[in-house]
Amino acid sequence: MKQTRMATSPVLTGIHPLDAEGLRLIHAYWRAANYLSVGQIYLLDNPLLKTPLGLEDLKPRLLGHWGTTPGLNLIYAHASRVIKRRELDAIYIMGPGHGGPAGVANAYLEGTYSERYPDVTMDEAGLRKLFRQFSFPGGIPSHNAPETPGSIHEGGELGYALVHAYGAAFDNPDLTVFCIIGDGEAETGPLAASWHSNKFVNPARDGVVLPILHLNGYKIANPTVLARIPENELIELMEGYGHRPVIVSGDDPMKVHQQMAAALEWCLDEIARIKRGSDHERPVWPMIILRTPKGWTGPKTVDGVQVEGTFRAHQVPVTDFESEPGHLKILEDWMRSYHPEELFDASGKLVNELAQLAPRGDRRLSANPHANGGELLKDLRLPDFREYAVTVTRPGTTLGEATRVLGTYLRDVVKNNPDNFRIMGPDETVSNRLGAVLEATNRAWDAEVVPGDDHLGPDGRVMEVLSEHMCEGWLEGYLLTGRHGLFDCYEAFIHIIDSMFNQHAKWLKVTRTIPWRRPIASLNYLLSSHVWRQD
Amino acid sequence: MKQTRMATSPVLTGIHPLDAEGLRLIHAYWRAANYLSVGQIYLLDNPLLKTPLGLEDLKPRLLGHWGTTPGLNLIYAHASRVIKRRELDAIYIMGPGHGGPAGVANAYLEGTYSERYPDVTMDEAGLRKLFRQFSFPGGIPSHNAPETPGSIHEGGELGYALVHAYGAAFDNPDLTVFCIIGDGEAETGPLAASWHSNKFVNPARDGVVLPILHLNGYKIANPTVLARIPENELIELMEGYGHRPVIVSGDDPMKVHQQMAAALEWCLDEIARIKRGSDHERPVWPMIILRTPKGWTGPKTVDGVQVEGTFRAHQVPVTDFESEPGHLKILEDWMRSYHPEELFDASGKLVNELAQLAPRGDRRLSANPHANGGELLKDLRLPDFREYAVTVTRPGTTLGEATRVLGTYLRDVVKNNPDNFRIMGPDETVSNRLGAVLEATNRAWDAEVVPGDDHLGPDGRVMEVLSEHMCEGWLEGYLLTGRHGLFDCYEAFIHIIDSMFNQHAKWLKVTRTIPWRRPIASLNYLLSSHVWRQD
Ligand SMILES: Cc1ncc(C[n+]2csc(CCOP(=O)(O)OP(=O)(O)O)c2C)c(N)n1
């Protein structure tokens, strides 16, 4: 495809898409999600703070990641707003899935949590359960996990947010994938490479990934690289990756709400324009850089040391309640700063005006069927393998190559299943003798094409990029959203994705025990060449 | 450090640093390297083409990667030129180390090969051996390997060129590392992340990495992403990564020689200016983008199909000599186009005027001791571990944490070995309870520092980046050049570098059998946390 560069990104300060009431409501929704997140990290009991907080209300062992959570909640609230306004079909990938409280809190606010787990009711008793179960023996993990409604993305090993998002978007032309990437995660190899996924997207038949780089400045105990380079350098980087970034930045919630709303409107207008497909050029997809304090709205200082806006907010920002009597007040003030009494009624139910903000039914991010791919799974239409038999008239006289024959079978699988089967590989499909598939399809390619190129086109079902991480991640995202595929790789290099495979297998193992998770298709590998020939 | 942006890169067309004689000589040197590379891929015999090429002169099984080789040879020749002019101490990392013929050819031209392997003499018999042994039973691998003098970098699994280069440069203030990165390799995750290594370099106490992105356009059977995005997008990407790129581009060797010479002079001037250290800002390090045809100077077409400048040049560009009688002439014409009779005398010895071009002794890229790290290895000065014992007066009454105690020991190792011991980790040094090391040193950090930051500075011996690939790769490069270190990591995430570890172990295994390779220090891991807690 031809490719052009266009005007730079808009400056959004000064644009106010939210009227006073809209602003009040979205801020209240965010406060509710933040309140529920803090509650999960800390509380055993007294979920509505009906009485002063006591030591006996606190969990004995405090676990969880607060730092990333307010940002995740903010984006979630704003994403839900535009889903409703624009009737989007969308899912939400939480790169910093260690911010597990955010996923759970939002699913709860949307009512999905109680639908999936009827014992976690939308009242005080349910809130108590919700809080208590988090990272508690017999409860749920502290990170985004298969248990979390709306998730296809484990909050464990970082690096795969974008590839999972793209995998979900392929062949889902009407899907929008909000993909949050931590600035820590952005330092990983797989993530750094996967920005280039945008050269493999077909605007006509694929969905859209909207990357939101969550620049809260820190990883565990250190600043992040992308937060500490000059902003114009960061913008160049994102433009170099083929994106048009728009920046949302600040620590005043009211201002950030307006900017965030404006940024999303601008991005979705851009996306709609691109999707109309008038320009015959590789699109420059929009993305958002969100620069807000780590642990935003949490304790500003603890024992005289700054916490909000620093790496100290990464996990549990205030602890040691037994030994430090002042800490309980910090926590209580913090939780009360969200004004739970305005968010939940006396019975513990989310107040109506907030419950009504969420999208309805399947449109809720936590209930979208694409995030429970098994619900959408269709069997592959497979040809009869006997028709591909190599005829052997006399023993020892017929020559045949296993993968060359398989190639003809796969060619017909591609033909029969034009929108739910893909083949991924690090540029080894032909060298693995599967070349026959190219009789039925191209290699996916949305960058420049020159004379002499071999089977490249935006429509391709074969996806070749020299990154085993991207191949694996795309395929995982594709499978997790209910489709089928194959990864062909030299055996020598499959070890590159050992740990990704482990994480995927762990996900599958856990989903077996979750009744509402529907089974998805298997992850198929074709490994060729001898493992020790690493060249 | 403060950081500023400066003027954009120079345009080099029209600058001619080479006089006619200099141009003639460097071109001849390049031809010699190319000739030796083709010879290795094809010839069993008749190494000087003293008689017309016959089928019996060819290897029965043709292996090797031609496509990348002319580019590797070109950069090598020009790097050697500036090493001599500027008396540089330098090593050469071949990212596309599958272009193994290039490493061997250049070591041979420099005389190092015959020093290391006295049976491969600098005459016709030696040439025959050199050609025959390549990718031949009982011979040497087809890729850069421990056997290749001057290499610390295996030509196997792609992705680690830059991290190895940086690992080599740390604490070697006078070393220049020429690092060639294939545009295919640039698609991998580890490589895409590792450009940011430049934020962890201290211009005063570390050496310099000069990245050269080898944009020959193709990987195995496909174009590469970076070759098919608009040039301004690629420049933005490199600037976003914190580099100032200079572009060398063309297919006319004479013009490219001039541009390449000019580019290197400009880069090395820039580097010298940065090294003088007058600006108190994070430097914007130069880099080169080299855009030349894949398989340059090889057969233009075979059977009417274009080969030079396409993916068809990736491995062996012309084959099937038995069945296609015209092919032998293609090969012979190709080899004779380098005019071997001008490059080697009748005895098969490299002519004097070319032999004199190479740097002398240790300054030869193939003989630099940094590329045989064991030669430079110094024992660590280790404190007596007994002094760190935890006193236990009565059983079951003393509390102690293993890694916290280890931290105090490591602190003193850092103190005693201020320039040849480093600790790498994905931001987990404190959470792994090794915090005491920060009493003796900082975390390496050359990007912005703000109040409240914890132990950051360009001088740090602790290197934290959220990329297990970078940690492992930096450490490997550091060890391979004769130093010591430790990688501390959560056990859950060490699987991310399984395949890197395999490749390193393979390297070590092979070096055991190579007498001139001196042993290097062990690769030390400290793994903490339970493997299944992936968050
Ligand atoms: C591959 C990998 N290495 C290390 C970790 C340990 N870890 C957990 S959270 C975290 C920091 C994440 O930073 P970021 O992505 O910016 O998220 P946020 O700051 O928003 O929490 C690290 C290093 C991990 N989860 N995955």
Ligand SMILES: Cc1ncc(C[n+]2csc(CCOP(=O)(O)OP(=O)(O)O)c2C)c(N)n1
């Ligand atoms: C991680 C990894 N995956 C796959 C391969 C197989 N492979 C060998 S060479 C090559 C293409 C390399 O392209 P590039 O880096 O541009 O080198 P060049 O084109 O100069 O040969 C591939 C994919 C590999 N060596 N390493």
